Amino acid sequence: MxxxxxxxxxxxxxxxxxxxxxxxxxxxxxxxxxxxxxxxxxxxxxxxxxxxxxxTRIQPMEWADEIVVVAIDEDSLDAYGRFPWTRDRYARLLDVLLASQPAAVGFDVILTEETTYDAMFAESIVFSGNVVLAVGDDGAGQALDISPAIADPARGSFLLGHIKHNPDPDGISRQVWLYEGQFPSFGVALLQMYQTNLTNTLGTDVPDVSAIQLPQPGNWEPSWINWIGPTQPDSASPTDLPVLSVVDVVEGRVDPSLLQNKIVLVGVTAAALDPLRNPFHVDIPTAGVFLHAAVVDNLIHNRFLRPxxxxxxxxxxxxxxxxxxxxxxxxxxxxxxxxxxxxxxxxxxxxxxxxxxxxxxxxxxxxxxxxxxxxxxxxxxxxxxxALMNLLALNASPEMARLMWQNKNELLQNGQIQPQELTATVVFCDIRGFTSIAETLPSEVLLPWLNRYFEVMTNCIMAQGGVVDKYIGDAIMAAFGVPFARNEPGQIRANAMAAVRAAISMHQQLQDLNQDFEAAGLPTIRFGIGIHTGPLIVGTVGSRQRLSYSLFGDTVNIASRLQEMTKTLPADLPLPCLFSEQTYEYLGDRFLGKYVGNIQLRGRIKEIPSYTLLALEMSGKELENPLCTS
Structure with missing residues (x-):
């Protein structure tokens, strides 16, 4: 390994x-x-x-048309008394329903206690032969038995189905257990009764129930209910579940064809008696009977949601x-x-x-x-x-800083600034006689004086698209053509000309600055500038605690040495600037230069052909703002 x-x-x-x-x-x-x-x-x-x-808003779904709810609603309670009802009410309802020939009738009411009319209800159950009764629990998971006065006489004539469901922590019913061990849910038992009765019923108008796939007992996980829509009984939407009032059914005010071969669920819908919250009734509950209607619908159409x-x-x-x-x-x-x-x-x-x-x-x-x-x-x-702006923005103009960020993929690799080789023009500028000036000026005067000079010179550099690499004592080191690699001849030429323009601008701004210094009784400044165009290595140096963006290569050394050699230029030369032959070749006829000669630079064996600047940019043959006339 x-x-x-x-x-x-x-x-x-x-x-x-x-x-x-x-x-x-x-x-x-x-x-x-x-x-x-x-x-x-x-x-x-x-x-x-x-x-x-x-x-539901985009594409409403329809409830299974096999389902009808017969509701113990407010009108029924007004007619037959408050809930719970005596069992003769259920017996009467079942006898009336029998005439309409429903395929299955489920009573979503708890029938645990024995009452006077249990035998009457049991007789109606036996006579109907299509009843499913609900089995609840005591809250501790223990099933509650049906009243023996109903269960014993009607044994074999009805099915039982549990009504267990556990609402989610927010009170919404989203899942249901189809089996509790071997015991089917109320909805499953209703479909078992429905399928059995219709399979044994002859006739051309009997629905085909062979396609309904009933779940079998097993290790069931809760099933996610595919709620079809709202369940308000007073809604007029054609997609709503049919809801009939018990009093209307018993009093014969309902067309029997609405109930023929249907699955009839009898349950309480009167407010607060059997509340249930679903996705369409979050704040104001609906009734629990609609949960079983949804289960039956999902079983008929095989549309429980599959997570x-x-x-x-x-x-x-x-x-x-x-x-x-x-x-x-x-x-x-x-x-x-x-x-x-x-x-x-x-x-x-x-x-x-x-x-x-x-x-x-x-x-x-x-x-x-x-x-x-x-x-x-x-x-x-x-x-x-x-981090990138802290590293570069103080050394570049805001425009250049934004350009750097927009093109950060050229600067960054794996989230870090990577070294790269490119061709650029380096400008080195140094104050003449700074040591003696520093000895005569107190620090509280020297630093503001020096910072004012740096600010003016830096603005000149940035205005031409240059990047200030560093301040070395009283010296300024800048580059044109960084941080992006621009190695095409036209790009290198543009950078070289921008560097020379910056040098001219620095010279002009220094004249104005010196007037201000002289008026304030401060020393005036003379400087020397060296410019060279050549290959560079750029990248970050330092530790994790402190990084800086720096330039490396012989090009930097040559620019620095050219700056040192400006001390040998005639004192009456308006612009003490030397640039190398490589830079001069890129300037073409845009600037008026003068060949100074081959200069021996400190630390180098080979002499460097050097030039100085006599005028600003040329337009045709005319000079603009000549620096000198010689």
Whole structure:
């Protein structure tokens, strides 16, 4: 396994030096950690609600037309007395329903205690032969038995179904147990009765129930309910579930054809008697009987929602974290904003498509991880930007600083400024006689005087697109053609001319500055400038605690030595500036230069052909603002 160690080390290095990858991986780890402890569950439950509500607005679904609810509503309570009713009321209802020939009748009421009319109800159950009774529990998981006065006489004539369901922590019912061990749920038992009765019924108008696939007892997980829509009995929408009042059924005010071959669920809908919250009734509850109607509907149409397997959710969260940073680093700010604005509706659209196929896709966890990744990316990128600006912005104009950031990919590799070779023009400027001036001026005068000079000279350099590399005592070192590699002849020529323009501007500004110094009784300044064009190595140097962007190479040394040699130029020369033959060749006829001669520079064996400047840029044959007439 020794061969694997270098590979892992390289991978580790790449991971820790690539901030987009590291940021994305970190966001994914956070998202997965929160997923593992269930932190996303409240958001996923909220997303479940919103998706079903949104689907209903966009493309309403219809309840299974096999289902009818007969409601113990306010009108029925007004007519027959307060709830709970005596069992003769149920017997009377069942006898009336029998005339309409429903396929199955389910009573979603608890019938545990013995009452006077139990025998009457049991007789009606036996005579109907299509009844399902609800079995509740005592709150501790122990099933409550049906009244023996009903169960014993009617044994074999009815089915039992449990009505157990556990609302989520927010009180919304989203899942249901289809089996409790070997014991079917109320909805499953209703469909068993429905399928059995219709299979044994002859006639051309009998619905075909062979396609209904009933679940079998087993190790069932809770099933996610695909709620079809709101369940207000007074709604006029054609997609609503048919809800009839008990009093209307008993008094014969209901067309029997509405009940023939149907699954009839009898339950309490009067306010506060059997409250149940679902995604469409979050604040004001609906009735518990509609939960069983939804279960029956989902079983008939095989449309319980299928949640994605855990491994797929983990994959989506991981992809959301890493994919977001991968994408953001390739987009400009406007595109990033569009992405962040659009990711939520796109995510919801994908989830709605899944919902149309009965798939319950995770929404909150991938979207939240996406935003965690985006915020982390923004934070790290801003920190990197600040570091880059701290490194370069004080040495360059604001325009150049913005250009550096816009083209940071040319400067940065794996989140760090990398060394590069390029051709640039270096300008070296030094004050003459600074040592003696420093000896005569007190520090509280010397430093403001020197800083004023630096500020004026730096502005001249930056105005021409140059970058101040460093201040060395009283000297200024600047470069034109950094930090981006511009090695085409036309680009090198433009940089050389910009350097010479900066030198001329520095000379002109120094004249005005000296007038101010003289008026203030301060020493005036004379300087020398050396300019050379050639290859450079640029990059960051220093420690992790302190980094600086610097230039290296013989080009820097030559510019510095040329600056030193300006001391040998005639004192009456207006601009004490020397530039090398390499720089002069790029100037062409735009500047009027004068060959000074081959100069022996300190530390070099070979002499350097050197030139000085006599005038500003030329326009045709005319000189503009000549520095001297000789």
């Amino acid at each position: 020794n061969w694997l160690i270098p590979i892992l080390r390289r991978l580790q290095k790449q991971l820790w030096t690539s901030y987009p990858l590291l940021t994305g991986v970190s966001a994914s780890v956070v998202g997965l950690a929160l997923f593992s402890i269930g932190a996303w569950d409240p958001l996923e439950r909220l997303a479940y609600n919103k998706l079903l509500q949104l689907r 994605t397997p855990q491994w797929l959710t983990v994959l989506l969260i991981g992809m959301a974290g890493v994919g977001t940073t991968w994408l953001l680093q390739r987009l400009n700010p406007q595109q990033r904003m569009l992405f962040l604005v659009g990711v939520v509706p796109v995510g919801l659209a994908i989830a709605l498509v899944g919902l149309s196929r009965n798939l319950l896709l995770p929404v909150a966890s991938p979207l939240a991880t996406t935003f965690i990744s985006a915020l982390s990316f923004q934070f790290v990128e801003q920190r990197e930007r600040n």
